Amino acid sequence: MTFFGHFEIWLSAFLVLSLFSFLYKDNPFYKMAEHIFAGLSAGYYVGLIWQAVIIQQLVNPMFDQGHWWLVFPGILGALMFARFFSKWSWISRISLAFVIGNTAGVFLISQLHGFVLPQVVSTMISLNPAQGFAATLSALVIVIGVISTLIYFYFSKEHTGILGGTAKVGIWFIMISFGAHFGYTVMGRISLLIGQVQFLLFDWGGSIKQIF
Amino acid sequence: MRTTLPVAVAFLSGLIMVVGFFMNPEKTFFGNVEEEVLQWVTIVGGFTLLLGVVSIVRVNSRVVSQKRKDWIYNLATLISVFAMAIPAIMPISSDSNFGSIFYSIFPESWSFLFGTGTYSIYDWLFNYMDSPMMATMFAMLAFYIASAAYRAFRARNAEATLLLLTAVLVMLWRIPMGEAFLRIFSDSLPGYINTYVMSGVNVAVQRGIIIGAALGAASMSLRILLGIERTYMGKG
Numbered sequence: 280m281t282f283f284g285h286f287e288i289w290l291s292a293f294l295v296l297s298l299f300s301f302l303y304k305d306n307p308f309y310k311m312a313e314h315i316f317a318g319l320s321a322g323y324y325v326g327l328i329w330q331a332v333i334i335q336q337l338v339n340p341m342f343d344q345g346h347w348w349l350v351f352p353g354i355l356g357a358l359m360f361a362r363f364f365s366k367w368s369w370i371s372r373i374s375l376a377f378v379i380g381n382t383a384g385v386f387l388i389s390q391l392h393g394f395v396l397p398q399v400v401s402t403m404i405s406l407n408p409a410q411g412f413a414a415t416l417s418a419l420v421i422v423i424g425v426i427s428t429l430i431y432f433y434f435s436k437e438h439t440g441i442l443g444g445t446a447k448v449g450i451w452f453i454m455i456s457f458g459a460h461f462g463y464t465v466m467g468r469i470s471l472l473i474g475q476v477q478f479l480l481f482d483w484g485g486s487i488k489q490i491f
Numbered sequence: 492m493r494t495t496l497p498v499a500v501a502f503l504s505g506l507i508m509v510v511g512f513f514m515n516p517e518k519t520f521f522g523n524v525e526e527e528v529l530q531w532v533t534i535v536g537g538f539t540l541l542l543g544v545v546s547i548v549r550v551n552s553r554v555v556s557q558k559r560k561d562w563i564y565n566l567a568t569l570i571s572v573f574a575m576a577i578p579a580i581m582p583i584s585s586d587s588n589f590g591s592i593f594y595s596i597f598p599e600s601w602s603f604l605f606g607t608g609t610y611s612i613y614d615w616l617f618n619y620m621d622s623p624m625m626a627t628m629f630a631m632l633a634f635y636i637a638s639a640a641y642r643a644f645r646a647r648n649a650e651a652t653l654l655l656l657t658a659v660l661v662m663l664w665r666i667p668m669g670e671a672f673l674r675i676f677s678d679s680l681p682g683y684i685n686t687y688v689m690s691g692v693n694v695a696v697q698r699g700i701i702i703g704a705a706l707g708a709a710s711m712s713l714r715i716l717l718g719i720e721r722t723y724m725g726k727g
Contacts, residue, residue, distance in 0.1 A: 291623040298627040302634055310564050312624060318568035319621040321544045322575025326607045329580045332537030336530060352531035356538025360545070372497040372724045374535055379723045380501025381532045383712035384508030390712070392512075394705035398698045417691055424695020425702070432703045449699075454650045456696035458657030459688050465640070465658070466665040468633035475630045478623070 285486050292483040295475055398425075424452045498718040504528060505716040548572060575621075578612035581605035660684055 297312035337353055340346040355377055361370040402425045404418045430442060431449030438446045511525025551565040551572075559565075582590035583606035585599060594602070607613045646652040663669030664684045673680040714720035 287619045291619050294620060294624050295627045298624060298631065302631065310561070311567055314564040314568040315571045316621065316624040316628070317547075318571025319575050319616060319624070321547050322572045322579070323617060323621055324540055325544050325572070325576035326579025326613045328537045328540050330607050332533060336537070337534050349531075349534065352534040355531070356535045359535070359538045359542045362542065363545075363549070369493045372493070373500055374538070375723060376497035376501040377504050378532055378535050378539060379715060380504040381508055381528060383501070383715040384505030386708050387505070387509055387712040387716065388512045390705040390709040394701050395709070398702050398705075402698060413686075417686060420687060420691040421695045421698070424692055425699045428696050428699025429703060432699070450650055451653060452692050452696050454653040455657045455688060455692045458654040459661045459693045461640070461654070462658040462661030462665070465633065465636050466662055468629060468636055471626055472630035472633045475623075475627050
């Protein structure tokens with residue numbers, strides 16, 4: 280391995296260990312790594328937006344393809360920075376309103392067309408026992424689960440009587456689902472931890488072995 | 492003016508998207524406008540993210556210039572932002588006006604260091620600094636999740652017991668050793684967890700939550716379009 284290769288591994292290992300040091304207690308190494316991480320992440324977005332949006336969607340189409348009308352979103356975008364001048368900060372609302380209004384328009388359709396209707400359609404499944412016990416039980420779990428979960432989140436009427444009973448079933452379903460999600464998330468984080476420990480053991484450990 | 496104009500802009504830009512959805516983008520004016528407006532929103536949205544970065548730079552540079560407590564950490568943030576951002580926005584060839592000026596100062600053989608491509612400074616910083624730290628940050632959550640689980644997973648009532656049991660079963664099911672352990676009780680147990688917990692109860696609850704959240708998002712969108720919801724404008 281080259282000197283630069285070793286340097287790359289040692290730098291990554293130093294940052295990883297600095298972050299892990301927080302598990303003991305807050306310390307200057309953790310604080311430094313945390314601030315570097317915040318800065319790099321912000322810088323990462325600058326690079327990403329600059330290349331993928333400003334250059335590819337604004338500058339290149341405007342100057343190479345003659346799409347002069349893109350100057351308007353460019354101005355709207357620049358108006359965002361009016362926020363930093365208290366006297367003119369209200370102007371940035373126009374750009375913000377453009378983005379928010381547009382997103383609301385997209386959401387209004389996409390949420391109903393892309394989520395509500397397909398999910399409702401998928402829930403309208405056959406409960407006919409002729410399809411076999413296992414299939415009917417699975418279908419029942421889905422139908423009862425969806426209805427009881429929706430009823431649990433329905434707060435316009437007090438949860439008493441049939442509504443209260445169904446909401447109670449909803450809580451059981453929700454608890455099982457949250458438990459499953461929790462278990463899944465834990466396993467995901469553990470696998471990331473294993474990855475980082477493997478990096479320290481094999482990559483950094485290998486580098487230490489080679490050097491010393 | 493300060494409130495009415497933004498509300499009108501929000502209504503019009505939203506209306507274009509709603510009407511445009513029902514139009515053919517190639518054959519109708521509105522459909523075509525919808526496509527164009529989507530590109531406009533990407534551009535303005537890009538600027539909003541840049542605004543966030545500028546804000547980070549402003550806040551941190553203020554702390555550094557006033558040498559407030561622990562200003563050295565804020566300096567580290569500033570250096571990191573610039574180290575990542577400046578090489579990324581530099582031209583990668585001398586084709587453009589800026590590129591020709593830039594490469595009259597620096598040798599063109601250095602061009603691979605700039606931009607966001609492979610072997611660039613941006614790419615190197617991402618691979619050897621940002622990415623390992625991101626993975627570590629998420630990996631550290633394993634410890635905090637374990638500590639949260641210790642506090643939350645007490646079988647105090649039926650619901651908490653249900654949560655505890657499902658989480659334990661799913662965690663066991665996800666690893667080969669755990670699956671082997673579950674098979675001691677029944678060979679079908681891992682299959683049942685998959686069918687009735689993950690693809691059954693979990694899907695049903697997620698579906699219920701998605702339907703509820705989507706209806707909420709759609710109604711909030713309508714409130715924004717009609718100008719009832721104006722909190723995004725802030726005060727003043």
